[in-house]
Amino acid sequence: MKLGSLLTVAATLVACAAADVDPIVIKGSKFFYKTNGTQFFIKGVAYQQDYSSNGTIDGKDTYTDPLSDSKICGRDVPLLSQLQTNTIRVYAVDPTANHDQCMQMLANAGIYVIADLGEPKTSINRDTPQWNLEIYNRYTAVVDTFSKYTNTLGFFAGNEVTNMVNNTEASAFVKAAVRDVKAYIVQKKYRPLGVGYATNDDDQRTELANYFDCGNASTAIDFWGYNIYSWCGKSSYQDSHYQERTEEFSKYNVPAFFAEYGCNQVEGKVVDRTFSEVPTLYGSDMSKVWSGGIVYMYYQEANEYGLVSVGSDDQATKRPDFTALSTQIAKATPSVVAMSAYSPTNKAQSCPTQDAIWAANSTLPPSPNEAVCSCMVQSLNCTAKSNIDDDAIETNFNYLCDPHNGNFCSGVLANGSTGVYGAYSMCNAQERISWAFNAFFMDQTKNNAQNTDPCNFKGAAQKQTPKVSGTCRTVVSQAGDSGTGAVTAAPSSTSTSSGGGAASTSTGAASALTIPGFSYGLLPMAVYLTFAALAGAAMVLL
Numbered sequence: 399m400k401l402g403s404l405l406t407v408a409a410t411l412v413a414c415a416a417a418d419v420d421p422i423v424i425k426g427s428k429f430f431y432k433t434n435g436t437q438f439f440i441k442g443v444a445y446q447q448d449y450s451s452n453g454t455i456d457g458k459d460t461y462t463d464p465l466s467d468s469k470i471c472g473r474d475v476p477l478l479s480q481l482q483t484n485t486i487r488v489y490a491v492d493p494t495a496n497h498d499q500c501m502q503m504l505a506n507a508g509i510y511v512i513a514d515l516g517e518p519k520t521s522i523n524r525d526t527p528q529w530n531l532e533i534y535n536r537y538t539a540v541v542d543t544f545s546k547y548t549n550t551l552g553f554f555a556g557n558e559v560t561n562m563v564n565n566t567e568a569s570a571f572v573k574a575a576v577r578d579v580k581a582y583i584v585q586k587k588y589r590p591l592g593v594g595y596a597t598n599d600d601d602q603r604t605e606l607a608n609y610f611d612c613g614n615a616s617t618a619i620d621f622w623g624y625n626i627y628s629w630c631g632k633s634s635y636q637d638s639h640y641q642e643r644t645e646e647f648s649k650y651n652v653p654a655f656f657a658e659y660g661c662n663q664v665e666g667k668v669v670d671r672t673f674s675e676v677p678t679l680y681g682s683d684m685s686k687v688w689s690g691g692i693v694y695m696y697y698q699e700a701n702e703y704g705l706v707s708v709g710s711d712d713q714a715t716k717r718p719d720f721t722a723l724s725t726q727i728a729k730a731t732p733s734v735v736a737m738s739a740y741s742p743t744n745k746a747q748s749c750p751t752q753d754a755i756w757a758a759n760s761t762l763p764p765s766p767n768e769a770v771c772s773c774m775v776q777s778l779n780c781t782a783k784s785n786i787d788d789d790a791i792e793t794n795f796n797y798l799c800d801p802h803n804g805n806f807c808s809g810v811l812a813n814g815s816t817g818v819y820g821a822y823s824m825c826n827a828q829e830r831i832s833w834a835f836n837a838f839f840m841d842q843t844k845n846n847a848q849n850t851d852p853c854n855f856k857g858a859a860q861k862q863t864p865k866v867s868g869t870c871r872t873v874v875s876q877a878g879d880s881g882t883g884a885v886t887a888a889p890s891s892t893s894t895s896s897g898g899g900a901a902s903t904s905t906g907a908a909s910a911l912t913i914p915g916f917s918y919g920l921l922p923m924a925v926y927l928t929f930a931a932l933a934g935a936a937m938v939l940l
Contacts, residue, residue: 418548419505424592424620426742428735429551429653429689435737439680440655441727442485442512442692443478447708448699449489459519463492465511468499473714474696475503477706481720482727485510485551487657487692490517493539501547510551512623512657512692514596515540515579522575524559527568527814529575529763530824531771537575538582545588552592554623554657555579560606560758561598569609569758570814576610577617578765592620596657599626604646605750609758611652612749617762622650623657625694629675630661635683638675644687651744656691660703662719668702670718673726680730690732693723752815761817764824770885771825773870774809774832774877780839780853781832783860790858791831798834806837809881821877821885833881835859 420431422438429438446464465471465488478486486504491497491513504511515537516522522533537555544550556572559565572595579593597606603624610619629638647654656679662671678684679691698704698717705720750756775781782791799807810830812823822833835855842852853859866874872887 419508419510421548421589422510422551423590424653425737425740427650427653427687427689427744428737428740428742429621430737437734437737437740438484438689439685439730439732439734440485440690440692441482441730442487442690443481443483443705444489444658444692444695445474445478445486445697446489446695447697461490461517463490463495463497464488465491465497465500465504466495468503470712471500471503473712474706475507475509477714477716477720478509478696479507481705481724482730483507483509485512485690485692486696487512487514487554489514489557491540491543493536493543497543497547501544501549505547505549510549511544511547512551512554513540513544514554514557515575516556522556522559522568522571524561524565524568527559527565527571528812529571529578529766531766531768531826533575534578534766537579541579541583541588541591542586545583545586545591550591552594552621553579554596555593555619557596557623557657558598558625560602561600563602563755566602566605566755566757567759567814569606570762570817571812573610573617573758574762574765576619577762580616580620581765594619594621594623594652596623596625599624599628602755603643605756607647607650608747608750609756609760611650611747613746613760615746618746619652621653621655621689622647623655623692625658626656627659627661629659629678631664631669631672632674635678640675640678640684644684647687649744649747650687651742651746653689654687655689658694659691660693660695660719662701662703671722673719673723676723676726677729680732682733685732757815759813759815759817761819763812763814763819764821764885766824767885770873771822771829773866773873774822774825774881775829776870777864777866777874778832778836779861779864780836780859781862782828782835783858784828786828786831786858788827790856791827794831794855794858795834798831798838804838804841805880806834806841809833809837809877818882820881821883822881832859 420433422429423432424430429440430436431438447462449461486509488511501511516533517536520533520536522529541553544553555575559572560569576593576595583591583593595610597603607622610622612618624643626643629640635641659675659679660671660673662668673693679688693705695703696705698707704717705723706714706716708714749760752759795807797803799811807820809820809822810825810833812819822830825833835853839853839859842849846852853861869887873885876885876887877883
């Protein structure tokens with residue numbers, strides 16, 4: 399059946415009658431409505447067109463923000479309501495767009511939003527992980543945009559970043575993102591908003607869950623999303639391994655839910671889904687542990703997971719999966735507990751041991767700080783030219799960071815397995831190559847008189863007169879000549895550019911080598927660390 403434009407018009411008119419929703423808060427391993435204290439179970443739908451859940455979009459870097467077009471939202475919100483949806487998950491949003499109308503339509507329908515913080519070009523890459531200024535600015539911009547809406551439930555700092563035994567190191571960088579976004583929310587004095595992670599169902603599931611939950615609360619996730627597709631066709635609580643997963647998470651101390659679910663294959667063939675797992679997910683066996691789940695996916699795409707098909711006329715047509723989910727979700731009546739009557743007893747997990755299947759170190763990358771990087775560049779005798787291109791950066795990194803050629807990169811490298819991070823490893827590509835250029839320049843000036851132009855690099859570098867004063871002097875001193883010291887003092891600069899000859903917003907080939915930084919403005923680093931500690935309890939109401 400096709401739904402005409404009347405639904406769009408009606409939804410738009412309803413959006414004019416603005417009404418805030420009761421924010422969702424966390425206590426222990428459960429979600430609750432803040433005001434009335436009723437337990438909240440997610441009955442969700444993944445909502446984004448032309449977007450793969452692993453962060454790719456048909457091989458392109460572009461994406462369409464699903465919450466910036468009021469006409470589309472007006473068409474879809476009534477359909478989502480027919481599914482008793484109370485939560486949608488969006489994978490990439492444009493923080494510069496206006497989301498007021500769509501968010502209000504959703505709020506009027508009682509629908510909350512969990513937003514992934516990344517987008518295809520700006521997120522933590524599992525193969526070349528980094529936590530840098532570019533990514534930080536992207537993540538915090540999404541927080542800035544959506545913090546004002548009372549129906550924002552929270553954010554995912556990563557989705558399936560670690561998905562094999564050979565890329566577990568990347569989790570250290572995602573956990574650093576969790577830490578810094580949580581601290582940012584506290585610093586900005588936003589209302590409590592959770593920051594979580596969504597994982598796939600792989601052999602490292604236990605290590606992943608424990609790693610992101612262990613340690614100081616300021617670095618741990620506020621909730622855990624589990625992308626699971628093990629209930630296929632006519633399955634059961636036992637055969638689908640739902641029972642095993644439920645037992646594993648029975649002692650988890652933060653809310654856990656299915657961030658994606660809804661297998662559509664039986665014996666290798668795509669089939670219409672019956673969603674027979676829904677009554678079990680919200681039934682007595684699982685609802686004590688899990689806080690519901692998010693069905694993948696609203697739109698019909700090439701992978702054939704859609705609940706609706708959208709034609710060339712932009713009208714939505716219900717698919718058989720829509721009807722099946724509607725029938726099953728009507729049976730979802732989980733037993734709830736009042737927040738006032740709930741006393742959490744679960745504790746944070748222990749950090750996993752580093753071994754053959756888990757490489758991520760519990761020591762995390764440094765918090766990006768743009769002003770620290772600016773201080774570093776100002777202290778150098780030899781820096782990259784402002785017009786250096788990505789190819790030159792990559793070529794020179796490959797040479798200078800090769801241990802066989804010397805020790806010129808100690809201050810700018812990051813290793814999530816050893817837990818060793820240069821003080822400037824969070825700086826951008828041009829700032830980092832400037833450090834390496836200068837290290838080479840200083841070595842050659844001291845030890846190789848035959849090299850009469852050690853700050854050249856085929857025209858990519860230039861000399862400058864170092865200018866270091868005030869707090870910058872302390873920063874450079876703490877980092878040390880090798881650049882491996884811990885910087886605990888923050889400069890007073892609030893500039894959005896790095897200064898010197900190395901300022902850049904490069905996102906090309908060398909971005910895989912990049913780790914830029916952010917500034918906490920006038921706040922000293924000690925105050926930031928206080929914010930980080932407060933962030934551990936920020937999302938927890940009681």
